[in-house]
Amino acid sequence: MINVKDLHKSFGHNEILKGISTHVEEKEVVVVIGPSGSGKSTFLRCLNGLETATSGEIEIAGMTLTDPKTNIHTLRQHVGMVFQQFNLFKHLTILENVTIGPRKVKKVAQAQADKVARELLAKVGLVGKEASYPDELSGGQQQRVAIARSLAMGPNVMLFDEPTSALDPEMVGEVLQVMKTLAIEGMTMVVVTHEMGFAREVGHRVIFMDDGLIVEEGAPKSLFSDPQKDRTKGFLAKIL
Amino acid sequence: MDPIRQNLPVLLDGLRLTIQYSVVAIILMVVIGLIAALMRLSTVAPLRWIATAYVEIFRSTPLLVQLFFIVLGLPAILPVNQWFGQLTYPILAAAITLSLNEGAYVTEIIRAGILGVDRGQKEAAQSIAMNGFQTMRYIVLPQAFKRMIPPLVNQAAQTIKDTSLLAPVGIAELVYKGEIVIAETFASFAIWGLIAALYFVLIFSLSKFASYLERRLQVDKR
Numbered sequence: 001m002i003n004v005k006d007l008h009k010s011f012g013h014n015e016i017l018k019g020i021s022t023h024v025e026e027k028e029v030v031v032v033i034g035p036s037g038s039g040k041s042t043f044l045r046c047l048n049g050l051e052t053a054t055s056g057e058i059e060i061a062g063m064t065l066t067d068p069k070t071n072i073h074t075l076r077q078h079v080g081m082v083f084q085q086f087n088l089f090k091h092l093t094i095l096e097n098v099t100i101g102p103r104k105v106k107k108v109a110q111a112q113a114d115k116v117a118r119e120l121l122a123k124v125g126l127v128g129k130e131a132s133y134p135d136e137l138s139g140g141q142q143q144r145v146a147i148a149r150s151l152a153m154g155p156n157v158m159l160f161d162e163p164t165s166a167l168d169p170e171m172v173g174e175v176l177q178v179m180k181t182l183a184i185e186g187m188t189m190v191v192v193t194h195e196m197g198f199a200r201e202v203g204h205r206v207i208f209m210d211d212g213l214i215v216e217e218g219a220p221k222s223l224f225s226d227p228q229k230d231r232t233k234g235f236l237a238k239i240l
Numbered sequence: 241m242d243p244i245r246q247n248l249p250v251l252l253d254g255l256r257l258t259i260q261y262s263v264v265a266i267i268l269m270v271v272i273g274l275i276a277a278l279m280r281l282s283t284v285a286p287l288r289w290i291a292t293a294y295v296e297i298f299r300s301t302p303l304l305v306q307l308f309f310i311v312l313g314l315p316a317i318l319p320v321n322q323w324f325g326q327l328t329y330p331i332l333a334a335a336i337t338l339s340l341n342e343g344a345y346v347t348e349i350i351r352a353g354i355l356g357v358d359r360g361q362k363e364a365a366q367s368i369a370m371n372g373f374q375t376m377r378y379i380v381l382p383q384a385f386k387r388m389i390p391p392l393v394n395q396a397a398q399t400i401k402d403t404s405l406l407a408p409v410g411i412a413e414l415v416y417k418g419e420i421v422i423a424e425t426f427a428s429f430a431i432w433g434l435i436a437a438l439y440f441v442l443i444f445s446l447s448k449f450a451s452y453l454e455r456r457l458q459v460d461k462r
Contacts (some may be wrong), residue, residue, distance in 0.1 A: 050363055074368035088366035093380050101368035104378055146364075153368050 001026045001157055001188045002047065003062055007056035013014040016042045017213035020056070023155075026104050027186045031220070034209035035235060040192045042126070043209065044161050047078040047190065061156045079107065080150030083161040084214040086142040088134035095123065095130040110144045114154075126177050140171030144178055152180075159184065160191040176202075196240060200224060208232045243427035244434055248329045251431075254417030255438055261335060261413060263441075268339035268400060270392070273346025278376070280351050291347065298344035303337075304405050310337045311409040334411050342399045349391045353384035386457055393450040399445045404439075412440060 002024035004027055010015040016039045024030050045051040047058060048106070049065055049072045058065040061078035089097050098117035102108040108116075122125060124144035132141055143163055150158060160179065164172040176198050181204045193199065198207050200220045207217040208227075213224045216223065216232045227233045246308035254357045262412045279291035298306065315321050321329050357380050365375040422428050 006452060048367060073369045073371050076367060079367075081364075081367035083360060083364065083367075085360050087358075087360035089361065089364065089383075091386070100378060104367045104374050108329070149364075149368065159338055 001028070001061065002046075002190070003057075003059040005057040005205040007043070007046060008054045009039075009046055009051060010054045011138055016212055017046070017054075020212075020214055022207065022214060022217070024188060024190060025179060026156075029183045029187075029191065029202055029204050030207060031203035031205070032190065032192045033196070033235075034200060034208060034215075036186045038118055038209045039212040040209045041161050041230070044081075044159050044190060044192050047157075047159055048076055048081050050081070061220070065152045073105070074227070075152055078156045080153060080155035081142070082146050082150055082158065082160045082163045084165050085148045086134070086139070088142050088145055088149070090134055092133075093130065094126065094132050094134070094137070097145055101149065101153050104227045113139070117152055118149070120151050121145070122150045123151075123181075125174070138171060139167045140174045143167065144170075145174045147175075147178055147182075157186075157188045157190070160193065162188065162192050162194070164193065194239065196224070208235065243421070244430055245427040246394060247421040247425065249420055249430070250417050250432065251438070251456055255442075256414060257411065257413040258400070258403050259442070261338065261403045261406060261411070262396075263402070264335050265338045265342055265399050266396045268335075269342035269395070270441075272343030273350050276343065276347040277350035277354060280347065281354060284300075294340075295344045295347050296376065298341050303341045305332060305401055306337050306341055306395040307409045309404060310344060328412060334406050334409060336400070338402060338406065342395060342402065345395055346392065349388055350384070352391075354380055356387055357383045365398045389450060389454050389457075393447060396446060396450075400446070401439065417435065427462035 002019055002022075004022050007020040008015065018039075020039075020043055022030075028073075032043065034040050039163070046053050047060060047065070051127055053066055056086055061075065063075045063078075065069050066074060070149075088094075089100065092100060093115065098120060099110070099113040102113040102116065103110060118127075118130065121130060124142060124147055126144055126148070129137060129141065129145075134145070137145065147158075147163075163174050164188065167175065172195065175205055176195060179189070179191070180202050191198070191203070191239070203220045205217060206220045206223045208215050208223065208229075208233050216227060216229045222238065223232070227236055276291040276294055279287040280295070282291075282300040284290055311330050313332065315329065320333070320361050323329075326330055354376075361379055362375055363381065386458070403413055404415040406413050407419065409414075414435055422431050425431070
């Protein structure tokens with residue numbers, strides 16, 4: 001589903017990604033961990049073209065993102081993204097937040113878009129909030145709307161960029177629960193997170209990144225209990 | 241009281257023209273400002289240069305000089321009076337010059353409004369596959385517009401007052417008519433007082449309407 005070959009990304013003279021190569025299977029849930037500044041968010045943002053790769057190749061959902069001939073907007077219809085700060089459209093209601101993509105981008109009729117949006121909002125546990133505005137909702141509720149908004153486009157892959165880092169502790173669980181449900185349903189997911197419990201329980205594979213490189217990757221159980229590299233050991237010792 | 245009552249129809253005739261020029265200039269300045277603001281934010285360098293040059297030129301020279309230059313100066317070197325008609329050209333040129341001048345300020349208001357929208361809003365729009373136009377039209381501009389209302393109302397008030405500078409280039413708006421009436425009646429104090437009051441009523445109603453509009457947007461859409 002995702003194939004990354006020797007991905008480099010620099011901002012000016014500052015090289016953030018120094019050659020990332022990895023592969024994500026369909027229905028696989030990959031969790032990316034690492035210290036802040038290790039490039040994990042930049043890596044994720046390269047996967048839907050929010051950042052342009054400096055060099056390397058990215059194939060995702062059957063399209064080559066790094067090919068200049070690829071239509072980035074078509075590609076993004078297949079790659080959903082959830083942000084740390086939710087980024088709900090502040091001037092739109094919850095229902096409109098979920099329907100605006102299908103309606104304006106995919107030209108779905110309003111009645112059909114509304115129907116799908118209500119189903120998705122029910123799925124993330126937000127029935128009754130359709131007419132509210134984002135700032136009337138808690139962080140956890142907003143993040144669940146953001147997930148519904150992405151799902152409304154019918155993506156093949158979902159990218160999560162620290163989806164629970166901006167939440168109060170008591171709201172983390174409700175968002176992780178929605179993500180877990182998605183994983184069980186077979187969504188291909190790449191999740192950047194500090195939630196090691198989620199990584200262990202839901203992740204099929206964990207990637208540890210440091211200083212712009214993949215240091216170590218493997219099944220959660222083995223990576224957490226028996227890390228091979230010193231840097232992985234050092235990082236896990238600090239956070240577990 | 242007498243000079244006012246006698247000459248009120250003449251002054252109201254001038255007021256009508258003041259309102260007409262104001263309405264046209266306020267509409268055009270927003271249209272021009274939006275286009276120039278989008279050009280200034282464009283990734284295409286020549287578009288940015290053109291818009292920047294436009295803003296700097298109109299902001300760095302006095303409106304009165306611009307009016308003299310375009311309304312009275314241009315016919316000296318170009319047969320614009322033949323192209324547009326002797327009577328039409330000054331009217332057209334005055335309205336467009338005023339709109340371009342005010343549009344330069346509006347450009348900066350709209351540009352600041354667009355830049356003030358959180359970058360995450362744009363990224364979220366991109367992530368649901370919106371293209372540049374859709375992102376601007378459905379996500380960024382609606383949010384930018386709300387915060388642009390107060391400075392735009394300010395600029396509209398300025399525009400109404402700036403129409404008084406059309407008098408020296410021969411547009412028979414309120415100040416122009418006032419000068420005529422004063423030349424006949426010598427009622428300088430009363431007439432200028434009345435003219436000031438008329439401008440006040442005009443602009444005060446505008447700002448009342450604007451705050452009503454702002455309140456409504458606040459209630460309906462956060």
